[in-house]
Structures are given as C-alpha cells and as structure tokens.
Amino acid sequence: MQLLLQNITHHYGGTTVLDDISLTVDDGEIVCIVGPSGCGKSTLLRIAGGLEKPDQGQALLAGPEPDGSLNPLTYIFQDFALLPWRSVEGNVSLVLEDHGIAAAERRAIIADVLARTNLSDFAKALPRQLSGGMKQRVAIARALAVKPAIMLMDEPLSALDSQTRELLMDDLVTLWTRERFSACYVTHNLNEAVRLGRRIIVLSRRPGRIRDVVEIDMPLAERADRLAELETLQRRVWEIMREEAREADREISDVA
Amino acid sequence: MSHDATHEQPATDAATANESGQRPVPFRGGGFVHRSLGPVAPLVFLAILAVWELGSRSGFISPIALPAPSEAFGALVDLFQTGMLWKHLGASLYRLVVGWTLGSLLGIAVGLFIGLFSLARAGLLPLVSALFPVPKIALLPLFIIWFGIGEGSKVATILFGTFFPTVIATYGGVDNVDRNLIRMGQSFGMSWLSIVRKIILPGAMPAILSGFRISASIAIVLLVAAEMIGAEFGVGAYILMAGALFALDQLIAGVALLSLIGLIIAWLIGKLEKRLLSWRT
C-alpha cells in the first residue's frame, strides 16, 4: 500500500506550519523526515495518519489493503502511549478488542507479537515496571498486532538513551528485513535517519517546506557494517540542515 | 510525619573527622517521604481519651461542660443493651448508603457528560457551580414537600449533597486524562465507547475515588441535618434528641458513632483505591 501526501498546507492561527508538501511513501519503503524543531514534522505525521485535517491538500492511500490488516495506518508515539493500568498483554489486547476477534485467536496474536519483540517473559508486567526501551518494544508489539501496512513513527526512539536506541534500531532493521513494512519515520536524529531511511526528506524551518531529498540505496541490513559511508551521508544531510536549524533556533515562537 | 526533615547533629560530623581532616559528606537528603507508622494513630487517639478521662475524674473538666469518655461509653453500652443501637445504625446506614450511592452514580454520569460533551459542559457546568454552594439543609423543607416526610426527603438531602462534589471530581478527572492516550486510541480506530470505557474512565478513576472520600464525609455531615425532621430512628435523630435534653453523654456517644462510620468508610475507600489503582506507583 502507498501513502501519498499531496500539496499539504496547514496553519495554526495565523502561523503557516506546513507549506505545500508533497511526498509518497512506497510499499516497503522507510521514508525519514528530518527538520529543525517546530517545523511541523509531527503535524505532517498527524495529517498523514488522519488525526488532523490539513487546510489544503490531501492525504491519500493507494493500492489494496494487505490481507488481514486491522489498522493500515498505525502510529508509534514518542512517549509510548501505553495505558498504565493495563499489563503488557492488556495493552496489546486493547487494540484488538474492537475488531470482534475470538478470544483464542486474540491470545494467539498477542503471544505471537510478544514473541517477535522478545517480550514473552513480560506479558504480565505493568508499564511502570518496564524500562523505556521495553515500553517502546511494547508499543511496537501493539502496532504489529493490528498488521499495519504503513507505520507512522513520531520520534519513536527520542525518549531513550543512546545504547537502548542502538538496540531498538537493530530490532527495527531485523523486523523490516523480515516483514518489509512501510514507514514514515520522523526524527531529530540524523544518525537514525541514515540508518533506517530509503529516502530522507529534509524540511526547512517553519513554515515547513521540502528543502531536499536524499536517497540512500544501501540495503538496511548492511548499514550497521558500513558506518563510514553513512557518516558522509549524515554529514551531507547536516550541511543541508545547518542553516535552517540555526535560523530556527533564533526564532521566537509565538505559538504556545 | 510527612515533611519531616532529618536533622543530623553537626557534633557527630565533627566527632568522626579524623586527623587528616577527612569527614563524611553531611547527609541532606531524607524528608518529604511518607513512612507507614502503624500504631501512631491509635496511640494518639488513646492518649487524648486518657487525658480527657483524667481531666474529668480530677474535676478539671466540669461534667456540665463535657462528660467523661467513660460516661459516653456507658451511654453506648446502654444503647447496645436496649437493642436501640442497631435500630439507629440501621436507619442511618440505609439513608447513607442509598443517598450516597444514588448521588455518586448520578454524579459520575453527569460528570462524564460534562467532561465529554461541549454542549453538556456549556449547559450544565454553570448550573453545577450555582447549585453546589447552596446549603442542602436550607432546602430540607422543599425536599419534604417534594419527597415526603419519610425516607424520601432524607435520602434526597444526602443524594444532592454527594451529587455535586462527585460531578466536579469526575469532570476534573476526565479533563486530566492524558490526551496522548486518547489520541492513541483514536489512531488505532477504537470506537468512541471503547475509548470512554477503557481509556477515559480508568484514567479519571483516581480523581473519582478522591471525590468519594469527600462526598462520603459530606454525606455523614448531612445525615444529622436530614434526620432533623420526622425521624424516629437514626444516629442523627439520636444526637439531636440527646442535644435537646442536654444528655451530653448520649450526645458524645452519638458523635462517636458518626466518627466510627466515617473511619470505616475511609478505610473501605482506601481498600478500593488499593484494588483499582494498584497500577500507580
């Protein structure tokens, strides 16, 4: 399934946040979106996921939904968004309960996604008992449970320390190699972007416009071993961003 | 017990300093942490009773001003032996339970409405703010006309008294539910009802339960008022009767009964919080 954003423009009050943004996420492709703070990345992702209506332009889906997908466009949040009163399996169960799945099948799905994210031993744990990395794994398991066609990830690793981030990045690469999910991946972290992105879309400071697109053809699985090449790419992306980031940093935000 | 800072004597620091001038870093943590000190509450309680009893026996507290605890206890024993205790308690508990339950259920329902629907908020919230401060005791004659002089008016007084604090606690709790969790529910395509049932209601539960603590106390306060007119039995009626006759020992005995009810209800709500809110740290 493809996600197409066409000429998205959006305002908050008098401020233009997004200005005429068009992009496509192809089947099985991870598109990374980077840009200075406050340039509208989260807004763009909310529009892509149907959580917000753009002032102009449209978000479209193309192609058939994959078989058995319960929620083709599925979010992964920066702050995990787990219900603190539900156990790990309860949190995964939550998103299945509205779909009229028989209890036995639901249990099978939960066991399967927990196994795929190495969480089987923690099925009964409450979120407060888990580390940040574990919580985000639960959120990924929850997303996998609804068989998404496209994952919308808003800085999914930003709340984690750098070691945990490395581990989860490896997990994501393994997962992608196996399942070939498509994703729109918003991040601040250029290293994440060059490790995971097929394409990196660099947004300008507010109002967010597409500043440049960097394509990376290197297969995901090889990237961990070819860090030197990625380093040059990362520097290229940073060169594009530097001026924008500097300007954005000096701006006074008048929106709360 | 709560905000007690730990005081270290500087003398001990100086004493442990050795010749090379090494000394431990002064400890400045501690405090602001609750420790559970089991027997403190009963001890405080017993100490007050003992001082009071001693004061009465020695004549320092005049029996006209305040009867000794032993006399009040005698009145309680009297109540128990004549079997009136259960009649009074039964009548009062019935009114409390029915009035508080109905008031709480209605309060939660209306609070949810105000929390969830803009129209309900615009229409009902000013009404709640206007009616909450009205003393329900002042409305007792109205309640008697509307609901009869029997149980109706008494239950209604307690119901109205518990309704408003519950409304306010509930809609405040709904407002405080993490918006991100709601957005998560929406992003997974959960139905409106599921989001309310599985995300908003549990998220508002801490606020609702602390509302219960307040509304339960208000219910007990209103019990005495509700039993002011046309009540034959009831702890409130018993207290009012004792007051009218200046039978101070009975009055104190009745008040002790109310306190006991309050303690038990607080304990029950504590249990409920432990059960429903075990997910909190």
Ligand SMILES: Nc1ncnc2c1ncn2[C@@H]1O[C@H](COP(=O)(O)OP(=O)(O)OP(=O)(O)O)[C@@H](O)[C@H]1O
């Ligand atoms: N609901 C809203 N109402 C009003 N203004 C908003 C709202 N959401 C975001 N904004 C403003 O729109 C701009 C873009 O916000 P957005 O969160 O999309 O940026 P971002 O690129 O995700 O930033 P960050 O990198 O800090 O996450 C910001 O200036 C923000 O203050």
Ligand SMILES: [Mg+2]
């Ligand atoms: Mg953001």
